[in-house]
Amino acid sequence: MIPVYTPEQFITAFISRKTKKQAFEDEVLTTVKEVLENVRNNGETALKEYTLKFDGGIPEKWEVSDEERKEAWKQVPEELIEALKKAADNIQKFHSKQLQQSRMMEMTDDIISGQLFRPIDRVGVYVPGGTAVYPSSVLMNTIPAVLAGVREIVMATPARGGGSITPILSVAADIAGVHKIYKIGGSQAIAALAYGTEEIEPVDKIVGPGNAYVAAAKSLVFGDVGIEMIAGPSEVAIIADETANPKFVAADLIAQAEHDEKARAFIFSTSERLVEETLAEVKRQCAELPRKEIAQASLMNEGAAVVVRSIDEAFQLVNALAPEHLEIQVENALQYLSKVKNAGSVFIGSYTPEPVGDYFAGPNHILPTSGTARFSSGLSVDDFVKKTTFVYYSEEALRSAAPYIEKIATEEQLDGHARAVKVRLEK
Numbered sequence: 001m002i003p004v005y006t007p008e009q010f011i012t013a014f015i016s017r018k019t020k021k022q023a024f025e026d027e028v029l030t031t032v033k034e035v036l037e038n039v040r041n042n043g044e045t046a047l048k049e050y051t052l053k054f055d056g057g058i059p060e061k062w063e064v065s066d067e068e069r070k071e072a073w074k075q076v077p078e079e080l081i082e083a084l085k086k087a088a089d090n091i092q093k094f095h096s097k098q099l100q101q102s103r104m105m106e107m108t109d110d111i112i113s114g115q116l117f118r119p120i121d122r123v124g125v126y127v128p129g130g131t132a133v134y135p136s137s138v139l140m141n142t143i144p145a146v147l148a149g150v151r152e153i154v155m156a157t158p159a160r161g162g163g164s165i166t167p168i169l170s171v172a173a174d175i176a177g178v179h180k181i182y183k184i185g186g187s188q189a190i191a192a193l194a195y196g197t198e199e200i201e202p203v204d205k206i207v208g209p210g211n212a213y214v215a216a217a218k219s220l221v222f223g224d225v226g227i228e229m230i231a232g233p234s235e236v237a238i239i240a241d242e243t244a245n246p247k248f249v250a251a252d253l254i255a256q257a258e259h260d261e262k263a264r265a266f267i268f269s270t271s272e273r274l275v276e277e278t279l280a281e282v283k284r285q286c287a288e289l290p291r292k293e294i295a296q297a298s299l300m301n302e303g304a305a306v307v308v309r310s311i312d313e314a315f316q317l318v319n320a321l322a323p324e325h326l327e328i329q330v331e332n333a334l335q336y337l338s339k340v341k342n343a344g345s346v347f348i349g350s351y352t353p354e355p356v357g358d359y360f361a362g363p364n365h366i367l368p369t370s371g372t373a374r375f376s377s378g379l380s381v382d383d384f385v386k387k388t389t390f391v392y393y394s395e396e397a398l399r400s401a402a403p404y405i406e407k408i409a410t411e412e413q414l415d416g417h418a419r420a421v422k423v424r425l426e427k
């Protein structure tokens, strides 16, 4: 069910830049532009109009009350709460190592320079509330922001028919440290977060995945607020040799494919036998899956199996592809880490399936997709921090720098720049 490609065919179909970037559909862009403009100009009135239209009801209050947040805990099984707390702990530990202190770059009697690290003041976390309800994404989006020291973290998620939000999302928000939760969804939520309404204060940055309306809205508000990225469909590339277990490889391809029909799962192997056995396993394992239609469609239309001539060739293809997730299931897998140039996150060896990272190990699961790992990274504490440089020069330091500054300023025909130096040194 997964189509087999030669390396050359794979390059043409999946790596060539000409076949790549997906644009938003016209219908989505038209709706989202209207929503953004209307909410920006008319605040609450427009937010209510779209919430009624797209989510089937307006909540009494946008903000989830303390009582509702308390009540949600009673509706979630204890073992699930325990699992989320354990995962949160690991995510917290991993991300706490990413924290950086403000620092001096140079410090003499005459010159001081350095960098200040300051948290973003207010962050909005969008959490999908439609088909995919992922408490793990609440943890992944929020914990780095809390660690960075963001003063206020607000979460937006739709409440169907104006009722309650999904209880597990509220519990995950409490565990992660979300300050306020709003019952709003879709592009109207992104508009309210970016521009504010009479009741909702605007944020400085919006993070979190969502459907096409949410993604289009994030891309359009970028510039007025920050965003972390526009996530495309989830993807995994697996490099496997003849020592890999076809059952494990098949299970990992399926784990990715079940996300949605556009998810992409690829295997690159030096062993034709392994590819054949993996494909047979995929068929068998898919049949047992509740989301088999989604997984089958994804594997058939977006998946690929490639027999490569060497592990080196597999890495060349993968580095050109720059996948969101890379699994290395070869003998002595750890030794191959040095060959990775472009990938969002790497899973090493046969006992590290990608869901270990989705849920538990500690690294973030909000990762660059669609080849963007060539130039960007997964969500981290850095996404919630601004770096401000600073410089101090004494009169002596300015005197010795003046000839150089004046030379460059004159070349740029910016005499005012040169004068700002000169005027201080005239006696």
Ligand SMILES: NC(=O)c1ccc[n+]([C@@H]2O[C@H](COP(=O)([O-])OP(=O)(O)OC[C@H]3O[C@@H](n4cnc5c(N)ncnc54)[C@H](O)[C@@H]3O)[C@@H](O)[C@H]2O)c1
Pocket (backbone or CB within 6 Å): 031, 054, 055, 127, 128, 129, 130, 131, 132, 134, 137, 158, 184, 185, 186, 187, 209, 210, 211, 212, 213, 214, 231, 234, 259, 260, 365, 366
């Ligand atoms: N990468 C990740 O980590 C990750 C995690 C979770 C979810 N996701 C992705 O997020 C997406 C979730 O989508 P979803 O739809 O379930 O939830 P969502 O919350 O993103 O979108 C639902 C909202 O979209 C709006 N909407 C729906 N139809 C509309 C229309 N015709 N016009 C205008 N607005 C409309 C509604 O307001 C609704 O509340 C999926 O694509 C999923 O794969 C990704």
Ligand SMILES: N[C@H](CO)Cc1c[nH]c[nH+]1
Pocket (backbone or CB within 6 Å): 134, 136, 137, 234, 358, 365, 366, 367
């Ligand atoms: N694999 C997804 C994108 O990295 C994240 C996720 C959430 N839940 C399960 N998986």
Ligand SMILES: [Zn+2]
Pocket (backbone or CB within 6 Å): 234, 255, 256, 259, 355, 358
């Ligand atoms: Zn996943």
